[in-house]
Amino acid sequence: MNSPAFPTAAATTLLLDGPVGVLEATVEAAEAPVRPVVAIVCHPLPTDGGTMHNKVVTMTARALRESGVATLRFNFRGVGASTGNFDHGNGEADDLRAVAAWVRAQRPDAQLWLAGFSFGSYITLKCAAELKPGMLISIAPPAAGRSWDFSTLVPPECPWLVIQGESDEIVDPQAVYAWIDSLKQLRQPPELVKMPDTSHFFHRRLIDLRGVIKHGVKPYLPPEQAPQDA
Numbered sequence: 001m002n003s004p005a006f007p008t009a010a011a012t013t014l015l016l017d018g019p020v021g022v023l024e025a026t027v028e029a030a031e032a033p034v035r036p037v038v039a040i041v042c043h044p045l046p047t048d049g050g051t052m053h054n055k056v057v058t059m060t061a062r063a064l065r066e067s068g069v070a071t072l073r074f075n076f077r078g079v080g081a082s083t084g085n086f087d088h089g090n091g092e093a094d095d096l097r098a099v100a101a102w103v104r105a106q107r108p109d110a111q112l113w114l115a116g117f118s119f120g121s122y123i124t125l126k127c128a129a130e131l132k133p134g135m136l137i138s139i140a141p142p143a144a145g146r147s148w149d150f151s152t153l154v155p156p157e158c159p160w161l162v163i164q165g166e167s168d169e170i171v172d173p174q175a176v177y178a179w180i181d182s183l184k185q186l187r188q189p190p191e192l193v194k195m196p197d198t199s200h201f202f203h204r205r206l207i208d209l210r211g212v213i214k215h216g217v218k219p220y221l222p223p224e225q226a227p228q229d230a
Contacts, residue, residue, distance in 0.1 A: 006038075006106035016074070016102050019094040021083025025074035026052060028065055033224040035068035037134065038103050039113035042096060042120030046079045046086050056117045056139060059206045063213035067221060069113065074099050076123075089119070089148060093126050100131050111222060115139070118171065118200070122148045128156035135220050136160045137213065138190070140168055140200055144175030155183055160190040161216040163209065165198030191216065 004014055007027050015022040030037075041064070043057045044050030052058075052073035061071040076092045077084030084091065096114075103112055111134035116124035121138040128136050136156050140163070143150045164176045173194070180192045193212050198205045 003102065003105075006103070015081065016099060018077065018082065018084070018098050019091065020077055022081070023074050023077070023083075023095055023099060024052075024079075024081035025072055025099065027072050028061060028070065030065050030068045030070045033068050034070075035221050035223070036110045036225045037069040037113055037222065038107050038110045039064045039069050039071050039115055039135075039137075040096065040099055040103065040124075041071055041073045042114070042116035042123050043073070043076065043079075044118035044120055046076055046092075046119075050119060051075055051079050054117065055206060056202055056209065057120070059202075059210055060115050060117065060137070060139065060213060063210040064113075064115070064217070066210075067214050067217055068224070069217075069221075070107075070110070072099065072103060089123060089126065092119075092123050096123055096127050097131070100127070109225075111135075113137070116141075118142055119148070122150070122153075125150070125153050125156070128158075129154035132156070133158055134222075135217065137217070138162045139209075140164060140171045141176060141179075142171045143179040144172055150179060155186055155190075157188060159188065159220045161213070162190045162192045163212055163216075164192065164194055165200060165202060165205070166194050166196045167198055168200045170200040 075082040113135045114124040114133040115137035117139040121141040
């Protein structure tokens with residue numbers, strides 16, 4: 001069984017139990033002031049080379065850590081040291097559920113946040129109604145033009161930040177904007193941030209992405225976590 005304790009080191013790579021074997025994960029500690037939050041950050045499409053080391057994923061995790069949030073990035077099945085094969089979003093959702101269960105078992109004191117880039121944003125949204133995160137962050141969600149049906153997904157009842165590049169060459173920005181408009185009737189509709197002159201992979205705009213994330217999550221950060229020896 002691969003159910004290690006939640007690490008306290010600055011950065012630790014783990015193998016966690018997954019639905020079809022092990023899942024490779026990296027846990028990174030929050031920077032001070034530490035908040036009682038753990039954010040899982042999900043990577044883009046594995047069949048297009050997406051991994052937990054993707055630059056948008058690592059920058060998202062960095063922005064969250066600088067906001068006081070511990071982060072966990074992991075490879076979906078069949079990527080890196082994670083066992084299994086690509087499962088068109090179904091098995092990958094099960095992977096996220098398994099990782100979230102481990103986080104909640106190890107850190108019952110903390111809120112669970114979910115963040116995802118591209119395909120990863122589809123997976124986090126697919127699981128959000130069930131996992132009930134404290135916050136959802138969706139970066140370049142593929143709302144149209146790919147194989148993922150967003151119309152069947154149940155929106156979360158939590159703060160929700162959506163970030164979309166206006167020059168995205170893979171995800172149609174206008175389709176994302178139309179999808180967001182269709183959600184305005186929600187009790188807590190998503191907050192959309194449009195980033196001008198920004199491509200799908202945020203080339204030359206990663207630092208700007210970092211700032212957008214830090215600004216977007218700031219109102220929803222819980223109070224600082226008391227020291228463990230207090």
